[in-house]
Amino acid sequence: MTNVLIIYTGGTIGMKQDSASMTLVPFNFGQILKEVPELRKFDLSIDAYSFDPAIDSSDVKPGFWVELAELIRDNYSRYDGFVVLHGTDTMAFSASMLSFMLENLEKPVVFTGSQLPIGMLRTDGRENLISSIEIAASERPDGTPFVPEVCIFFENELYRGNRTVKYSAEYFKAFQSPNYPLLAEAGIHINFNKPAISYPPTWGHPLSISTKIDTRVGVLKLYPGMSPQYVDTVLSMKDMRAIVIETFGCGNAPGEPWLLDRIRKAHEEGIIVVNVTQCAAGSVDMDTYATGIALKKIGVISAYDSTFESAVTKLYYLLGKYDDNSIVRVKLSENIRGEFSRK
Ligand code: ASP
Numbered sequence: 001m002t003n004v005l006i007i008y009t010g011g012t013i014g015m016k017q018d019s020a021s022m023t024l025v026p027f028n029f030g031q032i033l034k035e036v037p038e039l040r041k042f043d044l045s046i047d048a049y050s051f052d053p054a055i056d057s058s059d060v061k062p063g064f065w066v067e068l069a070e071l072i073r074d075n076y077s078r079y080d081g082f083v084v085l086h087g088t089d090t091m092a093f094s095a096s097m098l099s100f101m102l103e104n105l106e107k108p109v110v111f112t113g114s115q116l117p118i119g120m121l122r123t124d125g126r127e128n129l130i131s132s133i134e135i136a137a138s139e140r141p142d143g144t145p146f147v148p149e150v151c152i153f154f155e156n157e158l159y160r161g162n163r164t165v166k167y168s169a170e171y172f173k174a175f176q177s178p179n180y181p182l183l184a185e186a187g188i189h190i191n192f193n194k195p196a197i198s199y200p201p202t203w204g205h206p207l208s209i210s211t212k213i214d215t216r217v218g219v220l221k222l223y224p225g226m227s228p229q230y231v232d233t234v235l236s237m238k239d240m241r242a243i244v245i246e247t248f249g250c251g252n253a254p255g256e257p258w259l260l261d262r263i264r265k266a267h268e269e270g271i272i273v274v275n276v277t278q279c280a281a282g283s284v285d286m287d288t289y290a291t292g293i294a295l296k297k298i299g300v301i302s303a304y305d306s307t308f309e310s311a312v313t314k315l316y317y318l319l320g321k322y323d324d325n326s327i328v329r330v331k332l333s334e335n336i337r338g339e340f341s342r343k
Pocket residue numbers: 010011012013055056057058086087088089090113114115
């Protein structure tokens with residue numbers, strides 16, 4: 001029988017209103033299972049594990065990712081797939097981070113959650129949970145899993161985790177993957193998009209996890225009217241090893257000498273400078289406009305069409321793995337887990 005482990009970490013899917021504060025707070029996982037009696041109809045063996053305490057995903061931090069990765073590793077041989085119930089706010093960060101931390105992953109790890117708590121009449125949580133379990137348990141005719149990847153399932157769509165962004169705080173369709181096709185779509189059937197799914201060239205490699213996370217990463221969001229003081233404040237972050245610059249359009253920055261000088265200085269001091277576009281869709285291309293070419297000349301590294309979430313978590317992962325920034329620079333340009341559209 002196929003075995004699936006549900007890991008409940010928190011988030012709206014398992015929240016209820018606190019009568020004193022009238023705010024939403026996470027509740028005990030056992031109550032979620034009571035809310036979804038349909039789970040008994042599955043011809044699967046389903047176990048559940050709950051984080052204690054369950055958290056709002058705004059409180060996610062590196063220790064949480066390590067706990068989650070270790071939990072998956074410790075249960076890896078016993079289960080065919082994993083469903084991670086997680087708050088939507090930072091789900092794209094966690095799915096990206098786990099996609100890097102879980103090395104040689106050959107089983108599905110499906111993140112899902114909901115916009116409305118599972119106890120509410122119009123909840124989207126029940127549907128999301130049931131389909132995610134089905135996806136985590138789905139096998140191809142040769143017995144290998146359909147989606148041996150870290151992914152996010154939401155409102156009938158399955159996305160590659162490190163290609164996904166939360167884009168709506170209102171609609172049930174809360175996520176998008178603007179630069180990568182759906183891995184599957186749930187209608188009457190779950191239709192897997194096999195050409196988009198990444199399969200290992202050979203099966204049977206043991207899972208290993210990389211739990212050293214180095215968060216010495218700064219973020220510089222560009223905006224018209226920003227001041228040199230603002231840029232200096234960001235660049236003065238102590239011990240910073242890398243900085244992600246959120247640029248305009250296809251990777252452009254204002255051509256003002258004071259800005260370029262500061263970026264050059266950071267690069268010369270050994271800080272890794274990564275270029276991510278503020279646009280949800282499309283890619284950094286530092287060969288088209290003078291304002292992008294100037295960054296490339298300085299030595300700024302392109303994140304191509306990565307999401308911001310994946311660029312930051314890829315840095316956390318690589319900086320944790322390698323003390324030498326020159327190795328991190330090389331690895332950043334490699335497509336490690338399908339996080340950008342380059343070989
Ligand atoms: N604040 C919640 C969380 O991310 C929102 C949600 O789950 O949708 O945990």
